[in-house]
Amino acid sequence: MSFSQMSIRQLQQSLRDGKTSSVELTRACLERIAVTDARVNAFVTVCDESALAAAAEADRKLAAGEGGLLTGIPIAVKDIFNTAGVRTSCGSRILENYIAPYDATAFAKLQQQGAILLGKLNMDEFAMGSSNENSANGPVHNPWDLERVPGGSSGGSAATLAAGQAYATLGTDTGGSIRQPASFCGVVGIKPTYGRVSRYGVIAYASSLDQVGPLAHSVEDAALMLGVIAGYDPADSTSVDCPVPDYLTGLDGGVKGMKIGLPREYFIEGLDSAVKQAVEAAIEIYRGLGAEIVEVSLPHTDYAVACYYLIATAEASSNLARYDGVRYGVRQQAEGGLSGMYEKTRAAGFGDEVKRRIMLGTYALSSGYYDAYYLKAQKVRTLIREDFLKAFEQVDLLLTPVAPTAAFKLGEKTDDPLQMYLSDIFTIPVNLAGTCALSLPCGMDGQLPVGLQLIGQPFDEARILRAAQAYETETDWHKQRAPLD
Amino acid sequence: MKITREEVEHVARLSRLALEETEIDTLTGQMDQLLDYVEKLNDLDTEGSVPTAHAVPMENAFRADEIKPSIGLERALQNAPQSEESCFVVPKIIE
Numbered sequence: 316m317s318f319s320q321m322s323i324r325q326l327q328q329s330l331r332d333g334k335t336s337s338v339e340l341t342r343a344c345l346e347r348i349a350v351t352d353a354r355v356n357a358f359v360t361v362c363d364e365s366a367l368a369a370a371a372e373a374d375r376k377l378a379a380g381e382g383g384l385l386t387g388i389p390i391a392v393k394d395i396f397n398t399a400g401v402r403t404s405c406g407s408r409i410l411e412n413y414i415a416p417y418d419a420t421a422f423a424k425l426q427q428q429g430a431i432l433l434g435k436l437n438m439d440e441f442a443m444g445s446s447n448e449n450s451a452n453g454p455v456h457n458p459w460d461l462e463r464v465p466g467g468s469s470g471g472s473a474a475t476l477a478a479g480q481a482y483a484t485l486g487t488d489t490g491g492s493i494r495q496p497a498s499f500c501g502v503v504g505i506k507p508t509y510g511r512v513s514r515y516g517v518i519a520y521a522s523s524l525d526q527v528g529p530l531a532h533s534v535e536d537a538a539l540m541l542g543v544i545a546g547y548d549p550a551d552s553t554s555v556d557c558p559v560p561d562y563l564t565g566l567d568g569g570v571k572g573m574k575i576g577l578p579r580e581y582f583i584e585g586l587d588s589a590v591k592q593a594v595e596a597a598i599e600i601y602r603g604l605g606a607e608i609v610e611v612s613l614p615h616t617d618y619a620v621a622c623y624y625l626i627a628t629a630e631a632s633s634n635l636a637r638y639d640g641v642r643y644g645v646r647q648q649a650e651g652g653l654s655g656m657y658e659k660t661r662a663a664g665f666g667d668e669v670k671r672r673i674m675l676g677t678y679a680l681s682s683g684y685y686d687a688y689y690l691k692a693q694k695v696r697t698l699i700r701e702d703f704l705k706a707f708e709q710v711d712l713l714l715t716p717v718a719p720t721a722a723f724k725l726g727e728k729t730d731d732p733l734q735m736y737l738s739d740i741f742t743i744p745v746n747l748a749g750t751c752a753l754s755l756p757c758g759m760d761g762q763l764p765v766g767l768q769l770i771g772q773p774f775d776e777a778r779i780l781r782a783a784q785a786y787e788t789e790t791d792w793h794k795q796r797a798p799l800d
Numbered sequence: 801m802k803i804t805r806e807e808v809e810h811v812a813r814l815s816r817l818a819l820e821e822t823e824i825d826t827l828t829g830q831m832d833q834l835l836d837y838v839e840k841l842n843d844l845d846t847e848g849s850v851p852t853a854h855a856v857p858m859e860n861a862f863r864a865d866e867i868k869p870s871i872g873l874e875r876a877l878q879n880a881p882q883s884e885e886s887c888f889v890v891p892k893i894i895e
Contacts, residue, residue, distance in 0.1 A: 416875040510856045523854050552861035553854070621838040632815065639816070641888050643879035649818075653893045658818035670817060674827055675834060677815045678803070688838065693851030695841050700852055732830055733837055749855020773856070 320794065323388055323482060323536045324563075330377050330387045337377065337387030340482075341370035341431050344389045348433070348480045351799055354461055357475035359394050359452045360402050361434040369431045376429065384543060386429025392485040393472050394435040395442055396422045397516040401432075405518045406440040406450040406468075409644045409664025419516025420551065421485060421527045421544040428543050433481055436471030440666045441635065442487055442520040444468045445495060445738045448729055449668040456725070457499060458797035459763055463722040466496030472530050473500035477797045483531040483540050487517060489524045490623055491717075491742025494754035497530055498717035498766025501756045501795060503537045503783070504530040506742075508773045509749035510555035512541075513548030521630035522553075524623075524746040533793055534755060534783040538562035541776060560777050570785045571605035573778075576710030580616035581741055587720040593758025593765040594716050600789055601714070601782075609710055613702040618695050619744040620736055625679050625692035626747070631669075632676030638664060671732065696747050703748040707772045712779055715741050717754045717766035741768060751776045755783045756792035764795070802835035803828065 321329070329335050345363055352358055366389065373387035392398065395405050397415035404410045418426070426432070439449040447455040447470025455470040457463040458477040465474040469486030473496035476484060486493040488506035497504025505528045512527040519525060529540035542563065547556040577598065582591070602608055640646035640660035649659035665673070679688035706713060718738055728735040745752045750773045757767035767786070771779035787793055808828045812819045819827070873886050882889040 413879055416871060416878060508856075509854075510858075549863065552863075553856070553858070555856060555858075615844070618841055618844060621841050624834065625838055625841075636816075640881055641890055642876075644881070646881035653891050654816065655818075656891050657816040661816055662818040662820075665817075667823075670815075670819070670823070671827060671830060673815050673817065674808070674811050675831060678807075678811045678831065678835075681811065681814060690851055691841050691846060692838075693853060694846035694849040695844055696852040697849045698844065698846070700855060733833060747852075747855070 322533055323385070323539055326388060326482070327386070337370040337373040337431060338367060340387065341366050341389045341433070344433055344480055347478070351478050351480065354456060355458055355474050355478045355799070356453055356455050357437055357471040357478060357480060358391070358434045359404060359437050359471070362401060362432055366431050366433050373429055373431060383428035384539065385425060387431065388429070388482050389431045389433050390425060390483050391433045391436050391475055391481045392422055393438050393469050393487060395438060395487055395518045396485060398422055398432065398435065401435060403435065403518070404451070406438045406452060407664065407666070407669070408451045409638050409660070411451065412645060413643050417516060420513035420548045421517070424544050425485070436475055436484060438471055439468035440669050441518065441631070442468040442489055442492055443631070443668050443672055445491070445735050446723070446728065447471065447496070448725065449666055451666060454725055457722050458799045459501065460722065463724055463763070464499065466499035466722065468492040469530065470496050473497050473502055473504065476500065476502045476530060476532060478799055479796065483529060483536055485527060485544070486530050487525055487527050488746065489521050489627060490746050491739040493528045493530060494717050494742050494752060494766070494768060495739060497754040499722040499764065501764030501792070501797070502530055502532060503534055503753065503755045503793065504528065505537050505541055505753040505776065506745065506751060507541060507545065507776055508751040510553055511751070511774065511776065512544050513551040513554045515548055515550040519634040521627040522634060523630060524627060534780060534787045535563070535566060537753070538566055538780045555774070557774055562777055562780055565777060566781055566784045568781050569604065570601060570782050573606045573712070573782060574609055574710040575601055575606045575782070576609050576611035576706055576713045578611050578613040578616065578706065578713055578715060580613050581715040585719055586716060587760065589760035590716050590720060590765050593760070594767060597757045597767050597786060598714065600786060604785055604789065611706045611709055611713070613706060613744065615695065615698045615702050616744055619699055619747055620740055622692045622695045622699060622747060623743045624675065624736060625688050626696060628672040628676030629679045629689050630676070632673045632680060635669070635673055699744055700748040703750055712772070712782060713770040715768045715770065717741060717768040721760040721763035721765055745770055749773065751779065753779050753783055755787060756795070757786070757790070758792060759795070762798070802832050
């Protein structure tokens, strides 16, 4: 059986038919991690023993005809999710010894459906980054080309799939942190609508933008995962109490008559020619499948990165105030009493990018600058959100590239924060608008995957999944495998 | 210059970050560049635009005031760098 050419549903069927066992699948994943992860560095913690014990238990349930949608399927989650009893370090030195005291809701829901936790995945520190180079655990390497970045901040969540180490993962997306790595690593990733999935137990970066979502080998697997984790959670008062459709039913409904908008501001100079060609070819496939293609405008697109870096950093500066060396984390001894300890603990515990964002955010919120920066950005956010709502009066969904280029080289942008931030230019507006989007493989730039972004109306994940499925059925991009022995 | 070295030092104090001299130098240049970039927001007329704090229009989320089980002392303290009895211990704040 070749790895992951089977969908999770097919795999579950073969587990239930006794053709394979969860212990066998889990052991194969752990072996693959052992063989490849010294080069990829996707995992920060591997839970060998507990995974095999859980797999044995899953096999008992499967034999008894019990279990849920994911019973026996090996998965892994970004190290930003609290996982009770397991180290949860969020890519940071300041949390390197932190053992989660409870489970994040999204992870708990996967476990309730029987998923097997292989371990915790590498990420940019506190989810701040676009290349996974800001991790206290070292960078993740892209399995398609080990000299290149996997994208960020959920770099481990995407790279582990491309390396054939796991069947599905969870990530988080604040400005593109699921979609951009999914694109760079040639897998499917969904950023659901803000409020669709509970953020309870997910270490906060920018609370009005953060959202949890799945990454997977196919649209169907991603739809299955989303169905499991979505829904209202009383423990997250920003989660929205609206019905979760069955994302698998209707997945094959096709795109005939669907109106797909192309925002002209996303097809600009600076868009790499290979990416442009791949996306244009995808547009032709949609046309051939009976979708109507319409040009639309999102006029404030060019302001999104500036708007994001004020709002996200302001929220981060507030959220990260909690790392003070008192209740958890690594404390530094220092002169100067309590504040001396705070200042030393934070200076030693945070990496450069996290410090830069805390500083920028603190400045934007500080006395005399609040109106000029933070309030101004919030007003611009309204204009960006209204752009999307107006576009959705004309079309059912939007189609764009995920990123201006395929995966860039390690070290290429580390000295220039602004260039790094601009690599998220096509993903950030969706977080500001709070709506949903997904990334799916749509071509290659030489040996590197290229991703297609479908942006949906708020809480209309079902439609972008259906459109993604229609494309995937017509193409073989998602079946390509990274050349990693 | 959008931001001076002195302002960066002030923001570092507000942020409770004991930064090295070289970090202050680097951050002064980088923050200046970033603040220059975000200046482009001033091209836009936002007069009459209501600020968005949250993408989903939402009223307050109320819940019943009921006592429910909580995490418990042991787990709440398990990650503390220093604890004693049922308390977090911090450096002395009053001489």
